[in-house]
Amino acid sequence: MSDFRPPSPGVDLKMFFEEPQPFDLVMLLTGAGGVLYLRDGPIATPQRWGEITQAFEDNFFAYAFWFN
8 A cells, every 4th residue: 555645744724725725534544635735844842832832822723713
């Protein structure tokens, strides 16, 4: 069985939000639905993620849910 993912992939969030495709949560969570968004590039570090969540008072997902 071949591996469908490129080496060291990251999710291109800009493409995910700006060029959406038909969305299926189950396919996204199992991996097949996210293949279109895998790209090589900079990966967010735990330190950077901490800075992002701190800007939203450590409640990033609540803000993301509310505004989407």
